Amino acid sequence: AQSVSQHNHHVILSEAASLELGCNYSYGGTVNLFWYVQYPGQHLQLLLKYFSGDPLVKGIKGFEAEFIKSKFSFNLRKPSVQWSDTAEYFCAVEGNNRLAFGKGNQVVVIP
Amino acid sequence: GAGVSQSPSNKVTEKGKDVELRCDPISGHTALYWYRQSLGQGLEFLIYFQGNSAPDKSGLPSDRFSAERTGGSVSTLTIQRTQQEDSAVYLCASSLSGSGIDTQYFGPGTRLTVL
Structure with a gap:
């Protein structure tokens, strides 16, 4: 079964700072990877996929992600x-007709 | 409709009661998924429907959970004899064909609280 690890579950940063969220997956099949975002009070929506x-x-709102197979x-x-990037971010890997999600990163951007 | 819809948005029930949660997928989407989101477990897969095929129920946590999809569209998730550990947000998603590269579009969820 596939699995995903996300670290640094809570991230606080100031506007204009750079953001990087780590995602490591485990899956033996063809890899389809996703990042979803959940803004406060809203439902999960796709940010980007590989x-x-x-x-x-490259995804919406200036986000990008890099797939490194060796890692x-x-x-x-x-x-x-x-400030509007304040949200929870989830990495997911698809396999066996389902998405397996990481625990998520709660990101707070301070104006 | 334009997106996946779910009802009710909130459900409070007493331990031991049965509940039904409803999902209306995006029109034309053949694949439908149920997940649940809880503080302790994060987002977990429950069940997958693809067209008229038998559903993949491998994610259901116990035999108190069941789901059906009528006419290849609307789906109902039923939890019998609810327990406090069933409290969570139940999410429905749909995708165009169920292919692994398809985007799954999520609904707003049903927040279930079992007292």
């Missing part, structure tokens, strides 16, 4: 965060 091709994936990683980055 399934093949260029390992550097089993899919880290999320944003060069300059805004």
